[in-house]
Amino acid sequence: MSLYQEWEKLLHEQTDATFxxxxxxxxxxxxxxxxxxxxxxxxxxxxxxxxxCNQFEIRPVMAMGFLDGIQTxxxxxxxxLDNIKxxxxxxxxxxxxxxxxxxxxxxxxxxxSIDAWADVLSEDKRASIYKDYKRDNIVVGTKAPGRxxxxxxGSGKKYKKCCxxxx
Numbered sequence: 001m002s003l004y005q006e007w008e009k010l011l012h013e014q015t016d017a018t019f020x021x022x023x024x025x026x027x028x029x030x031x032x033x034x035x036x037x038x039x040x041x042x043x044x045x046x047x048x049x050x051x052x053c054n055q056f057e058i059r060p061v062m063a064m065g066f067l068d069g070i071q072t073x074x075x076x077x078x079x080x081l082d083n084i085k086x087x088x089x090x091x092x093x094x095x096x097x098x099x100x101x102x103x104x105x106x107x108x109x110x111x112x113s114i115d116a117w118a119d120v121l122s123e124d125k126r127a128s129i130y131k132d133y134k135r136d137n138i139v140v141g142t143k144a145p146g147r148x149x150x151x152x153x154g155s156g157k158k159y160k161k162c163c164x165x166x167x
Contacts, residue, residue, distance in 0.1 A: 003049065004081040009063040020090055026065055029058040033066050038116035043094050049086040060086050069106075073099035096120050097129060104133045 001009075014022050033056055037045065052063040067081060076093040084090065100121060103112040117126060145152055151162035 002082050003060055003064045003084060003086065003131070004068070006061050007068060010061055011065070025058075026062055029056060030066060030069070030108075030111060031114065032056045032058075034111055035114055035116050037094065038096075038114060038120050041120060043096065045092045045094065046089060047092070048089045053086075068103065071097070073102050080164055094153045097125070100126060100129050104130055105137075 010022070026121070033052065036042075036056075049060050049063045049067075052058070052066065053060055056063075064081065064084070067079065067084070071078065073095055074093055075095050075098075076091065077128070079090060099149065100112055112126075145159045145164070145165065147158070147160040147164055149159050151157050151159045151164070153163050155162050
């Protein structure tokens with residue numbers, strides 16, 4: 001089983017009894033890694049699973065979870081996580097604005113509220129990204145058809161005689 005498959009299995013097999021311990025371990029690892037990246041302002045990081053594990057004293061499966069999470073915030077080609085082994089070296093080209101946006105989308109306030117963000121993105125820039133996220137995720141409801149309009153299901157009947165019957 002690959003390390004990525006091990007991560008997926010661990011993630012999806014959590015129960016009410018195991019989730020809190022898992023989340024504590026994983027979020028502690030994430031906070032440590034992201035604090036390091038932000039403090040060092042590392043937009044390019046050449047590393048390996050082994051190096052991440054040694055530097056942050058975490059299990060390889062947690063390092064893989066970090067890679068899975070940061071994947072959409074990279075500017076380089078998507079990594080084939082299933083193929084990464086513990087001693088493989090890879091490069092992460094990190095887009096901090098995209099990372100902040102994605103953390104908001106993941107509702108990861110434990111990450112986008114890390115104090116080190118202040119040295120990477122100004123308060124105005126972070127507020128702008130947050131506003132962009134909110135604007136991008138506005139849900140607009142569709143108007144229900146009138147009772148005498150054609151039914152949207154495509155039956156050719158009036159809405160009142162089809163899907164709107166009894167509405």
